[in-house]
Amino acid sequence: MRVAFSAAILAATFASYASAAGVARNENFSVYVPETLIPGQAQRFAELLLERAQKYRAEIAKEWLGEELPAGAGRTTIYVEISSVEDVGLTWAKDTAERRSHTIWLKTSPRLAIGETLKHEVGHAVFATRYPSPNRLPSWVEEGIASGYDDAIRKDGRQQLLRSWVRTGRAARLDEVLETSDLRSFDEYSYAAATSLVGFLVARGERETVLRFAEDGQRSGWSAALAAHYGIQSVDELQTQWEAWLAGSFAAPATANMRLPTRPVRYTTPELPAAP
Secondary structure (H helix, E strand, O other): OEOOOOHHHHHHHHHHOOOOOEEEEOOOEEEEEOOOOOOOOHHHHHHHHHHHHHHHHHHHHHHHHOOOOOOOOOOEEEEEEEOOOOOEEEEEOOOOOOOOOEEEEEEEOHHHHOOHHHHHHHHHHHHHHHOOOOOOOOHHHHHHHHHHHOOHHHHHHHHHHHHHHHHHOOOOOHHHHHHOOOOOOOOHHHHHHHHHHHHHHHHHOOHHHHHHHHHHHHHHOHHHHHHHHHOOOOHHHHHHHHHHHHHHHOOOOOOOOOOOOOOOOOOOOOOOOOOO
8 A cells, every 4th residue: 555654653663663573684675573473483584574575576577567676776674563453554655865765564464464465565666666756656556556466355355346336337436546646545445446447458458558558647637548548538438448348357147245245364374484
């Protein structure tokens, strides 16, 4: 999730990691892990998380940008808080000359801290590096791409929401999604629309085209960018084609109960490397 931190929140967060038990670094990341809930394993967990972050950085860049980011570009500091009841990820991208790195804060289970929640946030760091402030990608496309790396529970909830739109004929308004300056983490309605819109656009062309469309849409307006990149003449036409694509994607009969599932707590300790 893209986010703006307050100075007070940052100060409290950084102070709590002054004596982090697990610290791992390379040219792209610095990872800080407290001893909480994984006694005696914080250092090994930090090293494993660093390895995963490096892997995700390469995968996402090659998938969407066609090449890896240069070593050292967009250096990112990752702070981890282990939780058995929450799954939260926040990314504060470098936005001034004074700040030297992006910041990722995770409060989640060990499994998600090295898995889907980490990959989502690394995605934000990758795009903030290629498209630095003040020329960040629109929130809908960055969140739409990053949410493609979310865990199965989040994805299943959004799929049920999309299916309910097809069933009721009450889909999200894309004009509102395109103009949203910052998608909120609790707004599953907009996240479902953004993620599916990215999927629709990818189905029509290359991933690079999605990014060029997003850049041009911010500069010259969404209708002009749609016509230039997809031959779609307006946002209203985009709405019609997207809804038809959704209907085709959910051609099978919907289940009677369309309530979104409650996200359960899933606390599992990851498999750490064997001690030397």
